[in-house]
Amino acid sequence: MEFKLIIKKINNTLSPEEESIFDIWYNESAENRNYFAKVQNSYQSDIDNINLDKAWNAINKKITPEKNKNQFYKYAVAASIALLLGSGIFYFTKPREKVIEVVEKPKEIAPGGNRGILTLSNGKQIVLADISAKDTIAKEGEKEQVTIKMDAKGVITYVINPDADASEADANLFNTLSTPTGGQYNIVLADGTKVYLNTVSSIKYPTQFNGEKRIVELEGEAYFEVAKDKSKPFIVKSGNQSIEVLGTHFNVHAYNNESVVKTTLLEGSVAVTHKNQKAILKPGQQSNVSDNFDKIAIRKVDVEAAIAWKNGRFKFDNAELKTVMKQLERWYGIKVEYRGDVSDVRFNGGTFMNKNLSEVLKVLELSDIKFKVEGKTIIVYP
Incomplete structure (x- = not known):
């Protein structure tokens, strides 16, 4: 990771492609996240401790305004120093002189979009935004057994x-599709299974299914439309949970920073296994598993709310505020801070995901919650 990308991230000036590369690096390890936090704290400390009087004196030695120019010239130069530092508000005070305030208008926080990174079996990473529709992305296998393409819709x-010819060597070729903060992407696997990958998620899969089972590994959230094959079960592994199906539609919500893994079934049936416990889901049911409990909890849910993200919507069905805000954090690349107890606040309703964040917050404010936007930090008041 180039240091300049980290600085651009701190100042919120990354392009969508740079944001994708940064997110892959950031989510790769705790060591990377700790390094970023260290740089961010050091950078902010440098800004906080800067001596504006010394900065003005340094510039004043090099620039001598003409006598017919008024005092505003001096403050305009000083103000430019502050803006170059990337801050929003600065106050400049000189003895017996007027205070000048420079305020940067808050920027709209735009929604995410179709962004993803494909990591091939040889480790090569491809930013999919750089690939044109109908392009051949790559060929894999000793004799180019698999061709990876992008269709007209970007899938x-x-x-x-x-x-x-299938071989043991080629059976071990795995690709990984990852989405950054504010990214979603769709893929059709070699067996015809359709996978819709939500933001900040990844799926690892073989380039072709040569064994007795079709096994993929998921981190984050994805919606599956599994191609039917009675002779070859399709298995989704997420942490300590395993889902086995023959051909059906279901959603898996398995983010590492959330304690509960949720599997929601839309049609057919699935078998959920966790800690030697096994449960069969029926359409309209959702299983909840956690490392804190051995038992698999099953309940009836609004399946439309569970897969609303796939259809470009936020839909809240008596959802807790912190659950709602986690969705917004992943989709808009924001950080949320809470001022006071919000544990009893719940939401019903929703809006479209293609809206700017300010429009979504207006919907949430109908439940008597207040929000303050400071850069890309959202402060929540009950």
Whole structure:
């Protein structure tokens, strides 16, 4: 990770492609996250401790305004120093002189979009925003057994060479599709299974399913439309949970920073296994598992709320405030801070995900919650 990308991240000046690369690096390890926090704290400390009088004196030695120019010239130069430091508000005070305030208008926080990074079996990373529709992304296998393409809608597809021979070596080729903060992406696996990947998520899968089972690994959230194959079960692994299906539609919510893994079934049936416990879900049911409990909890839910993200909507069904704000953090790349107890606040309703954050917050404010926006930090008041 180039140091300049870290500084651009701190100042919120990354391009969407740079944001994707940064997020992959940031989520790769705790060591990377700690390093970023250290740089961020050091950078902020440097800004907080800067001596504006010394900065003005340094510039004043190099610039001598003409006598017919008024005092505003001096403050305009000083104000420019503050703006170059990337701050929003600065006050400049000189003895017996008027205070000048420079305020940067809050910027709209835009929604996420179609962004993803494909990591090939050889470690090469491809930023999918750089790939044109209908392009061949790559060919994999010793004899180019699999061709990876992008269709006209930007969906990744895998085409198996009909003349290719399956081998143990080629069976071990795995790709990983990842989405950054504010990114979603769709993929069609080699067996025809459709996967809709939500933001800050990743799925690891073989380029072709040669074994007795079709196994993929998920971190984050994804909606699956599994191609039917009675002879070859489809299995989704998420942490300590395993889901087995033959062909059905379901959603898995399994973020590492959330204690509960939720599996919601829309049609067909799935078998959920966790800590030697097994449960069969029926359409309209959701299983909840946690490392803190051995038992698999099953309940009836609003499935439309569970998969609203796939359809471009936020839909809240008696959702806790902190659950709602976690969705906004991932989609808008914001940080949320709380002032006071909000544990009893719940939401019903929703809005579209293509709205700027300010419009979404207006909807939430209908529940008597107040928000203050400071850069990309949202402060919540009950």
